[in-house]
Amino acid sequence: MTPQAPEPRRQSPSASGTRPQPPRTSGTGPASASTPRPPASLDGTDPIPKPRTDPTPTQVFPLPHRDGLDPIPEFADLRRDAPCTRIRLPSGDRAWLVTRYADVRLVLGDPRFSRTRATRGSGPRMADVPTLADSILAADPPVHTRLRKLVAAAFTARRAEAMRRDIARLVGDLLDTVIAHDRPADLVPLFARPLPLAVICDLLGTPRHDGDRLDAWCDALRSLTAIPDAAVTHAVGEMTGYMAGLIADKRRRPADDMLSVLIAARDDEDRLTEDELVSFCVVLLAGGYGTTSDRLSGMIHLLLAAPERYRHIRDNPEAIPTAIEELLRYAQTNIQANLRVATEPLTLAGVDIAEGDAVMAINSSANHDESVFDTPEQLDLTRNPNPHLGFGHGVHHCVGAQLARVQLQEALTALTRRFPTLRSAAPATWKSGLKTRAPRTLPVTW
């Protein structure tokens, strides 16, 4: 593949560090009077015809779907040739696609990039769907700080460790069911989905038995092209209504759980609004369930795809935490990212970004940046250190990261111990048209 695009002209070294810079005074500076660079097509062959209204060439987004979790070659091309490139979103709006590690980390960690401006008011949007603007994931500091402080103590590494025993028991119960199952068995519905569902439901204090509805909603929320915007909007409405119902129930019967804590923060201390309460719970449920379930099934797929990987962690259970970090790094699950909007003009990867521009910083591409990871295209289960951005970075760094790690560690430890001969029974089938890639089915035998 020989991409035709020249390096974007470097105006200054790629910005680094997270210190807020003083606003520049004169618009976007001299380089904004750029002669447009020739279009870079993703497959390196035909230049993409550029729309007359847009001075900058525009990449196709989303990228063509590929089953599996292996590195996406288009991202490697972009990291090399166009690390900050113009894309057209499914909504028709424009955004900058950012693919290198240093730039992704900067966008996620720098207060000049706002999630609030990407979710409230008018501005570039991924699609014509609700943005859950009252949720923690849509808030900038100091609102974000206020919301996150309500749950931070419940999600520390220490608290996640304290949940390990219960999680191990849950894993054991689920694997009992798998053992009793006919072979081949599909590990997605038998294992990868019910584990994180039970963990997040128990933590929140909500019923475990609505998994099928939650699955449908979570996949709908993750739709890029799979379903129409109206169907996404409908799913968000249903999920919000479902959560509002659970909150009403819990108000009548408070218990020792996170939902009750958040309700008390609302009703007794006025530390969040009713909309913030509902949105918070929706994000916790959606963020805690589908993500972890997709990662768990994806990891098992990758381990079974090359049996020596599975044998490695089976024979070295103490190596499982390190292996999980590498699986989180390697698996190119998330093929897009939540948009951020620049609150002032700035330069990123040598490209001028205007105030109000949307930026999509792809953490899964950063995780394959050749300048940070040696032979990133290789899955090296012993890789260490491993500063991957699989849980994001900056204020929105995944609040459930420690809990997700404990679940994944217990899941893979028990799976390899109890199923030493586990192997794939047929190729996995894959979800498609979503913002994340993940197995739909994972047939195994033993």
Place this chain on the structure above:
Amino acid sequence: MTPRPPTPSSNGSAQGPTHAHVDLDLCIASGICAATAPTHFTQAPNGQARVRPDAPPPTTPAEDAAALCPVEAITLTRAPAPHPPPKST
């Protein structure tokens, strides 16, 4: 809502903590503290947190960062008093 830095008090005995410390054995480089309290924390090239050399005594954002750290790596302490405290405790 942006908290102001505290006014330095003339006798040097500021209210609240005077010192921030990051335990690098614990820090997982989440980037939360540097983004929450950029005047107090920055990031080393490997992403781990550093207390800024020029950091003022911890203010509300620094306390927020300590509360948000997922691995409880940030401690805020009072500097030892240079002289015996005026009042007995």
